[in-house]
Amino acid sequence: PTIVSDGTSNVELDPTVFEKRFLKKFRDLGEGHFGKVELCLYDPRSDRTGELVAVKSLKSENNGVETSNLQREINTMRELYHENIVKYKGLCTEEGGKTFKLIMEYLPMGSLKDYLPRNKHQIDHNKLLLYAIQICQGMDYLGSQNYIHRDLAARNVLVESEGMVKIGDFGLTKSIKDNEGYYRVKEEQESPVFWYAPECLVHCKFYRASDVWSFGVTLYELMTYCETKKSPPAMFSEMIGRSQGQMTVTRLVTVLEEGRRLPRPTDCPEMVYTQMRRCWEQAPDHRIDFKGLIRVFQTLLS
Numbered sequence: 016p017t018i019v020s021d022g023t024s025n026v027e028l029d030p031t032v033f034e035k036r037f038l039k040k041f042r043d044l045g046e047g048h049f050g051k052v053e054l055c056l057y058d059p060r061s062d063r064t065g066e067l068v069a070v071k072s073l074k075s076e077n078n079g080v081e082t083s084n085l086q087r088e089i090n091t092m093r094e095l096y097h098e099n100i101v102k103y104k105g106l107c108t109e110e111g112g113k114t115f116k117l118i119m120e121y122l123p124m125g126s127l128k129d130y131l132p133r134n135k136h137q138i139d140h141n142k143l144l145l146y147a148i149q150i151c152q153g154m155d156y157l158g159s160q161n162y163i164h165r166d167l168a169a170r171n172v173l174v175e176s177e178g179m180v181k182i183g184d185f186g187l188t189k190s191i192k193d194n195e196g197y198y199r200v201k202e203e204q205e206s207p208v209f210w211y212a213p214e215c216l217v218h219c220k221f222y223r224a225s226d227v228w229s230f231g232v233t234l235y236e237l238m239t240y241c242e243t244k245k246s247p248p249a250m251f252s253e254m255i256g257r258s259q260g261q262m263t264v265t266r267l268v269t270v271l272e273e274g275r276r277l278p279r280p281t282d283c284p285e286m287v288y289t290q291m292r293r294c295w296e297q298a299p300d301h302r303i304d305f306k307g308l309i310r311v312f313q314t315l316l317s
C-alpha cells in the first residue's frame with residue numbers, strides 16, 4: 016500500500032510503481048495481436064540485483080480500443096488473488112500516463128504448451144490431473160469474481176513448478192454483470208475458434224459455461240502433452256477439411272451440431288475423456304461446472 020503523504024503516491028514506497036528508466040528488456044516472451052510480453056529486469060539500484068518480471072505492453076501507438084483493453088486487463092489482474100492465477104506486480108507509466116505497461120511475476124518454466132512436450136517422460140497422468148484440478152480452481156475463483164476468461168488454452172497456463180500451474184494471461188477476460196450472466200463477443204480478431212463453444216461461434220455470447228467448454232479443450236491438450244500433430248486446430252481441420260478461410264467457423268459449427276467432438280487422446284483413461292465430453296455438451300447449462308470437475312478429478316487421483 017502507498018504511504019500517502021500529501022495526497023500523491025510516494026514512488027519510492029509504492030511497490031506497484033515501476034519506473035521505466037529501471038526496466039531493462041532482456042527478450043520477448045510472446046506476441047499478441049496488439050501487443051507483446053517481454054522478459055525484463057527491474058533494476059532500480061542499477062547493480063543487476065533487481066528482479067525479473069514479465070511486462071505486457073501495446074505495440075506502437077495503438078488506437079483507444081487496445082489501450083482500454085490493456086487498462087481493463089490491469090484492473091482485472093490487480094483484483095485477483097489466487098495461487099493458481101499469475102500475480103499482478105504493478106504498473107509502469109510513461110509520458111505522464113499516456114502509455115503504460117502491465118508488470119507481472121515471471122514464471123521461467125513457461126506455458127504448458129512449451130513445457131509438456133519437453134517433459135513428457137517425467138509427467139504421468141496423476142500429474143496431468145493435478146494440473147487440471149489447479150486450472151479448475153483458478154477458473155472457479157475467476158468465475159466467483161464475475162469474470163469470464165474467453166481464452167483458456169494450454170498456451171495461457173504457466174508452469175510455476177513441476178507440481179503447480181497458474182492461469183497466466185487475461186487478455187480477453189471480461190467481467191459479466193451478474194444479471195446477464197454472459198458477455199456479448201464483439202471483436203472478430205483472431206478468436207481462438209477451436210477452443211470456442213457453439214454459443215460463442217453462433218450467437219457471440221460467452222457464459223461461464225463457455226469457459227468450461229474451453230477447459231475441456233485445454234484438458235484434451237494436457238492429455239496429448241500438447242503434441243502439435245494432435246492439436247485442436249490440426250484435428251478439427253481434418254474433420255472439416257483444411258484451409259476453409261472464413262468458412263472455417265461455419266463448418267466447425269456444423270460438425271459440432273452433428274455431435275462430433277475431438278477424439279479420446281491415446282492412453283487417455285476413459286473416465287478422463289468422459290469429463291471432456293461433459294465439458295462439450297451442446298447446451299451450456301447441460302455442462303458440468305468447475306466445482307464438479309474438481310470433485311471428479313480428486314476422486315480420480317490415485
Ligand SMILES: C=Cc1cc(F)c(CN2CC[C@](CC#N)(n3cc(C(N)=O)c(NC(=O)OC)n3)[C@H](F)C2)cc1O
Pocket residue numbers: 044045046047048049050051052069071072073101119120121122123124125126170171172173182183184185186187
Ligand atoms: C498484448 C496482448 C498480448 C500479448 C502477448 F504476447 C500474449 C501472449 N503471451 C501471454 C503471456 C505468456 C503466456 C502465458 N500465460 N507468458 C507469460 C509469462 C510469465 N508471466 O512469465 C510467460 N513466461 C514464459 O514464457 O517463460 C519462458 N509467458 C506469453 F508471453 C505469451 C497475449 C496477449 O494478450
